[in-house]
Amino acid sequence: MKLRGVLIIILLTAMLPFLPPTSAQSPLVIVPLNSDFSGVPGDTIIIPFRLENLGNQTLENVSVYITGPAEGFLYQSKVIREPIEPNQTYQDTLSVKILNADTGRYTLKLVARTGNTYSEAPIEVKVRLVVDYSLYVISEERYIYGHDVPLKLKAVTGANGVLTGRIGYHLSHNGHVIKNVSLVTYIRPDDPWEQEILLPKPGIGEYTLTLWANFSGVFKEVSKTFIVYQRNLTYRAFYRDGSINVEVYGEDGKGVRGIPVSINGTVLTTDENGRVIYAVSTPGTYRITLNLDGRIAHTTVNVNSLQMTLFQNKTRILVTVTDTKGNPLANVTVVAVGPKGTDYRVTDASGIAVVNLEITGYGTIMIRATSSRYLGTSANLKVAEPEKPSAPTTTSSSSPTTTTPQPPTTTIPSKPPRDYGPLAAILLIAGVILAGSSYMAFFRPTILEETLDRYYFVKVKAPRLNGVDNFRFERSVNAVEVRATKGRAKIEDGRVVWEIEHLEPEEEAYLQVILG
CATH class of the missing domain: 2.60.40.10 (Immunoglobulins)
Known part of the structure; x- marks a missing residue:
């Protein structure tokens, strides 16, 4: 009997490492029916297990669940409400979904718990490599001749681990390969492979850029076609209003933006209207150079002074x-x-x-x-004001007084009044006209207007006897700038408005308008 007891103890000690761990004196045991699993991100793994009641009491409401890394997996849990009698077993399954876990082996645990009694058992999950990546060629569809062309290549991995392999590209012009590159590299998750290519002022024609790769035995390829073209541009250069003006036009007659223009060494660029305005203050010959899509044009503008x-x-x-x-x-x-x-x-x-x-x-x-x-x-x-001529003076000299005999006085009878006919009516009409003009000169302001080239002038003069209050002048003109010697002048809704609070008698004011 003693020998038999010793043998039983030795046997139990040898089997102890292979038994699933349980809490001390736990009647509940969870046993995985398979302890080794594998999958890729996106897979759902089904894990079968068995619950054993080794105690002498019925177990109810047993919670079973899986524990492991906090990220990369989605674990299932459940409550078994069916009673488990003493010395009975119960079988069921739990699931684990692999999310974005990196490649490798992971140790997870099956756990069963009821009240203060619990049991756990380890399982192994191997996450395999997913070979997934995308290739991109980034470029415009059209490029203007005479400028550098920037291109960009990109490879983005969707794998859950590092991808290694070969990547390369080739560039063709009008069907002929002009550049071919290949290299060995790798791509890490969330760390894309990128390369920039700069074509220095390529020639006119059609280009095709192809990017290819072979990572972990998976081959992919993508291409992008673009053209380099030259526009038929025209230009004119001239001096006007204190500035040299350069204008560049396309075939449609519209201004072309972004054309480099050099004026006496100063490099400028045409605006959205195709214009460059260069202010000058000294006369001379100004040399102008334009880059018209790779075609270099030269001209000069002579600036003269008055x-x-x-x-x-x-x-x-x-x-x-x-x-x-x-x-x-x-x-x-x-x-x-x-x-x-x-x-x-x-x-x-x-x-x-x-x-x-x-x-x-x-x-x-x-x-x-x-x-x-x-x-x-x-x-x-x-x-200086010119001197006014002085009035003539009369000089008298004293002389002796002599008496001269006077001839006898003859009385001539007066003639009857002369008949002027319609002259009286003419004089009356002239008086009325003179009175009217005098009224205009003495009581109403005088306004004179004059247009010269791109300039429009207005002159107002107050009457002789009294001033003018709250003077207002309006004209519908296409004005770009207004100036006034007195008062306020402004451009408003296609009209020029000039207002003066007060003019003294015979005071003058001027308005200058620059027309558009």
Whole structure:
């Protein structure tokens, strides 16, 4: 008997490592029917198990579940409400869904619990590698000739582990391969493979870029076709209003944006309207270079300045305007500003404008000549009011008084009044007209308007006897800029509005409008 007991103890000790772990004196035992599983992300693994009641009491409401890594898996749990009698067993299954777990082996645990009694058993799950990746060729469909072409290649893995293999690309132009590259590399999850390619100013034609790869025995390929083309561009360059203007047009007549333009070494780019505006302040020859989609064009613009000579003739200033070669220039705006007011004039065919000093007053007169085709010029002239001629004086001398006999006085009878016929009516009508014009001059303001090229001038003069309050002037014109010597001037809804609070008697004010 003693020998038999010893043998039983030895046998139980040898089997102890192979029995599923249980709590101390636990009557509940969970036994997995298969302890080794495998799958890939997205798979659901079914794990069968058996519950054994080794106690002498019935077990009810047994909770069974799986534990393991907190991420990468989705575990199922359930409650077995069917009673398990002493020395009886119960079989069922639990599931594990593999989410985004990396490749490798994972140890999970089956757990059974009821009250303070529990049991657990290990299982092994092997996550296999999923070979999944995508290739991309990133480019535009059209590129303008004369510029560098940037391209980009990209490989993105969808695998749950590192993919190794070979990747490469080849570039063809009009059907002929011009570049071929291949290399060995790897791709990690969440770390894509990328490569940028820069084609320096490629020629005109059709290009095809193909990206291929062979990772873990899976081959893939993707291609992208694009063209390099040249536009038929035209341009013009000219000087106007103090700036050199360069305009570039496409075949549809619309302005082309993004064209490089160099003016005397200063590089600019055309705006959305295809224009470059370069302000100049000195005369000379300006060299212009344009890059018209790889076609280089050269031109020049000559900028000349106005020349002005001044001569005072009593109450007038004769302003002569010429170009740099001495040729007289007509239709040049001359503005004279003096202590009393401003006089606006325009040169005639001889290049002469006459400034009225009665309008500007005497003293220092600032005279400015402007034209849209030339650089303007200005000068100051100090003028003095001419002396007025003195009244003739009568000289008398004393002499001895002599008496001379006078002839006898003859009385001539007076003639009857002359008949003037309709002259009286004419004089009456002239008086009415004179009274009307006098009323206009004495009681109502005078408004004069004049248009010259892109300039529109308005002059208002207050009447002689009283001033003007709350003067307002409106005209519907296409204006881009307004200036006034007095009051407020603005552009509003396609109209020019000029308002002056007060003008003194005979006071003058001027409005200058630049037309669009």
